[in-house]
Amino acid sequence: MDASITRRIILASTSPRRRELVASLHIPFDIVPSHAEESTPEGWSPDRIVTELAKRKAEAVYRQLDDRDRQGVIVGSDTIVVRDGTVLGKPADQREAASMLRSLQGRSHEVYTGVACIDSRTGASKVDYRRTVVTMRALHEEEIEAYAARGEGLDKAGAYAIQGLGATIVTGIEGCYFNVVGLPLSLLAEMLASFGIQVF
Numbered sequence: 001m002d003a004s005i006t007r008r009i010i011l012a013s014t015s016p017r018r019r020e021l022v023a024s025l026h027i028p029f030d031i032v033p034s035h036a037e038e039s040t041p042e043g044w045s046p047d048r049i050v051t052e053l054a055k056r057k058a059e060a061v062y063r064q065l066d067d068r069d070r071q072g073v074i075v076g077s078d079t080i081v082v083r084d085g086t087v088l089g090k091p092a093d094q095r096e097a098a099s100m101l102r103s104l105q106g107r108s109h110e111v112y113t114g115v116a117c118i119d120s121r122t123g124a125s126k127v128d129y130r131r132t133v134v135t136m137r138a139l140h141e142e143e144i145e146a147y148a149a150r151g152e153g154l155d156k157a158g159a160y161a162i163q164g165l166g167a168t169i170v171t172g173i174e175g176c177y178f179n180v181v182g183l184p185l186s187l188l189a190e191m192l193a194s195f196g197i198q199v200f
């Protein structure tokens with residue numbers, strides 16, 4: 001029997017963006033929010049942060065699965081924005097969102113997303129990450145305040161959404177677009193294939 005027919009993805013995420021991106025693969029999937037602890041020690045490199053957090057999210061779900069769920073591949077993911085080595089997560093409020101945008105406008109920054117996969121049957125795991133460089137145009141103070149007030153960046157790393165109105169302030173990217181939205185699909189497909197799930 002072809003293993004790819006019976007295997008499912010178990011997405012360890014509350015992110016609506018990740019849900020939509022996984023849905024676009026047309027592979028059956030379930031959502032199991034992970035509620036993993038997301039703090040990391042000072043001084044960790046960006047790739048270490050996102051790979052470790054992606055792993056934590058997937059492992060938290062792996063631990064809570066029962067025997068009925070042993071056909072899946074658990075996918076955990078984490079995204080951060082990095083400006084000159086400073087890590088920006090999600091802003092706490094509109095004021096912090098404006099301050100993040102102030103620091104990102106008129107220049108380039110990096111977006112890192114870690115992806116972890118765990119085979120729910122065997123416990124075998126893989127973790128990897130992608131890095132994308134994003135360039136934002138210069139913004140006037142009124143534009144920063146107006147964009148932050150729209151609220152679309154409040155639950156997003158770096159306080160903007162490239163898939164929303166944020167598209168109008170991003171002038172270029174180098175690397176995977178889907179990495180910026182929170183799930184690099186080409187990397188995920190490659191990882192899923194190694195667990196016997198073929199996208200096509």
Ligand SMILES: Cc1cn([C@H]2C[C@H](O)[C@@H](COP(=O)(O)OP(=O)(O)OP(=O)(O)O)O2)c(=O)[nH]c1=O
Binds near residue numbers: 014015111160166
């Ligand atoms: C930069 C950027 C980030 N983001 C999002 C992707 C991530 O969902 C979010 C970063 O937060 P994460 O902590 O990576 O993820 P999450 O809390 O949204 O979801 P979960 O941990 O349950 O999987 O920022 C965008 O949607 N668009 C963007 O342009």
